[in-house]
Amino acid sequence: xxxxxxxxxxxxxxxxxxxxxxxxxxxxxxxxxxxxxxxxxxxxxxxxxxxxxxxxxxxxxxxxxxxxxxxxxxxxxxxxxxxxxxxxxxxxxxxxxxxxxxxxxxxxxxxxxxxxxxxxxxxxxxxxxxxxxxxxxxxxxxxxxxxxxxxxxxxxxxxxxxxxxxxxxxxxxxxxxxxxxxxxxxxxxxxxxxxxxxx
Numbered sequence: 001x002x003x004x005x006x007x008x009x010x011x012x013x014x015x016x017x018x019x020x021x022x023x024x025x026x027x028x029x030x031x032x033x034x035x036x037x038x039x040x041x042x043x044x045x046x047x048x049x050x051x052x053x054x055x056x057x058x059x060x061x062x063x064x065x066x067x068x069x070x071x072x073x074x075x076x077x078x079x080x081x082x083x084x085x086x087x088x089x090x091x092x093x094x095x096x097x098x099x100x101x102x103x104x105x106x107x108x109x110x111x112x113x114x115x116x117x118x119x120x121x122x123x124x125x126x127x128x129x130x131x132x133x134x135x136x137x138x139x140x141x142x143x144x145x146x147x148x149x150x151x152x153x154x155x156x157x158x159x160x161x162x163x164x165x166x167x168x169x170x171x172x173x174x175x176x177x178x179x180x181x182x183x184x185x186x187x188x189x190x191x192x193x194x195x196x197x198x199x
Contacts, residue, residue: 006171008169008172009171010171012110012129013128013129013130014037015035015037015038016128019100021096022050022051022095022099022100023046023049023050023051023099023101023102024051024091024092024101025038025050025051026084026101027052027054027105027109027132028054028055028081028106028108029055029056029057029059029132029133030059030105030132030133031103031105031109032059032104033063033132034102034105034132036063036066047070047072047073048071050070051072051074052070052072052074052075052076053076053087053091054067054075054076054077054078055077055081055083055084056077057106081108081109081112088113088116089116089120092116092122095122099122100128101117101127102128102130103127103128104129104131104132105132105133106133107138108138108150110129110131110176111176114129114176115174134199135198136149136150136151136152136198137151137152137178138150138176138178139156139177140177140179141158141160141163141180142182143158143181144158144160144161146159146161148180151167152198153194153195153197154194154195154197154198155183155192156180163182164191164192165180165181165182165183166181166183167179167198168180168181
């Protein structure tokens, strides 16, 4: 469970079926289990107008058969969040009034998909979120602006510029990432031991 003192972090809920003409469900890894839980409460015909975008990540083939068994109108399986975002943008560009959006899984997926939805003009009240799985962080390096995915350690080495970063307890919704500042800017020879704390 993440620290409860991070006031900037979004509050995640539980997915529940909403009234709407169309349903777009986006999930990664264990987020699929949130869709399957929603399906237990969904009315008949719910998935006949649903589009599922799923990124298996570390779960590999654990959830695909169960998600496909829901018989959604469309099912897309992507190799990564980055690969799935263009499809999400295209889907939202062709969307009609009455679309309901459900985002489930890691904070990285939820944040990035939320950005795309808001950029497409979707009202935030039409979007539900449910966190499942890892609390690994998506971290933006403040000095170089590069983003390092799936950060579990404190500090972390920036995957772009190589600086050693302190992962701050500040989540930027605009960037869908936590902020990382150089931990040893005054004395680069000072290298604190890394600890795995974001799981």
